[in-house]
Structure formats: C-alpha cells, structure tokens
Amino acid sequence: MAGLASDMLAALHAHEAVFRYWKSLRRRGRLPSRADFDPSAIKLRLPTISLIDVLDPAPEDRASCFRQRLAGTELFAAYGAEITGKTLDAIYTEDEAQYWAEHLSFVVSHRKPNVGLHSMAWRGAPALSLFWLRLPLASDGENVDMILGHDALIGKVDLAHSGIRSAS
Numbered sequence: 001m002a003g004l005a006s007d008m009l010a011a012l013h014a015h016e017a018v019f020r021y022w023k024s025l026r027r028r029g030r031l032p033s034r035a036d037f038d039p040s041a042i043k044l045r046l047p048t049i050s051l052i053d054v055l056d057p058a059p060e061d062r063a064s065c066f067r068q069r070l071a072g073t074e075l076f077a078a079y080g081a082e083i084t085g086k087t088l089d090a091i092y093t094e095d096e097a098q099y100w101a102e103h104l105s106f107v108v109s110h111r112k113p114n115v116g117l118h119s120m121a122w123r124g125a126p127a128l129s130l131f132w133l134r135l136p137l138a139s140d141g142e143n144v145d146m147i148l149g150h151d152a153l154i155g156k157v158d159l160a161h162s163g164i165r166s167a168s
Contacts, residue, residue: 011131011152018045018150019113022135030141031111037137037148047074050149052104057143059105063088063097066104078130078153080123096122107134108144128155
C-alpha cells in the first residue's frame, strides 16, 4: 500500500509541474499553442508526455477525430507498441477508444484541462493504472486543435502476464 501511495504522490507532483508550466503559457485568458510549448522547460517529464491532434473542431466523442502525434518513450511500455501517428480507434479496443474520445472531446468543447485514473486491464495489466492529465492547446488561442498529455503508470507491472513489453 505504501508503494501505491508514493507512486500516486509522485504522479501528482509530476502532473502539477506539467500543469503549472501549461498555465504559465496562457496569456489574457487565451489558450497556449503548440508553438508556445518548449519541451526543454519540462525535460524531466518528456518520456511520459504526449501530443494529440484534434482532427475535427467538433469531435463529439468520435475516436477517429483524435490522432496521437507524439508519445514519449515511456509510453511504449504502457501500450506495448508504438502509438505515434495512430488514431484512437487504431490504438484501443472499441470501449477504450470511446472512453478516450469522451474525455478528449470534453477538453476540446470546454477548453479546459481534464484528469483521471484509468485501468490498464484492457492491456492485460489489471494491477496497473494510468493516471492521466490532458491540457488544451490552440494555435489561435481559442479553438483547441491539439492536446498536451502527461501520463503516469501507477501499480505493479507483471510483464510475464500483462502483454506489456519493454522496448529492447
């Protein structure tokens, strides 16, 4: 239990650092853009950072409206494969793709961050969860066209049974 609590606390601190940086980029209520984002400012977090393209300005919970533009190197372990360049419906099962489409659509439509904890049981790792943060980015400061993500894996990874493999 202490291990799980310390994992959650470390993840929370990492999320806070990414959120504070994102918030510092906002100007007069306008959303920051990808161009405002300097990866070196959060260098320690880059292995668990992602960028997600919003392919339709009104995604309405459709998984095909989101494409993984970039996935940090540690995310390979979570997904067991390269996910960069794929839409949600090409990465996840139908139910998982719908879960993410709803949460990402919230970010787009409300222009606000979203956070959650999601089981990795769908990948065969029931003792592992993804503590995630999604932050809106907008080229014009108003309309969300990209989402900045930060993820932390919480729990135990049983590599022998999980389907999750490390990169070699």
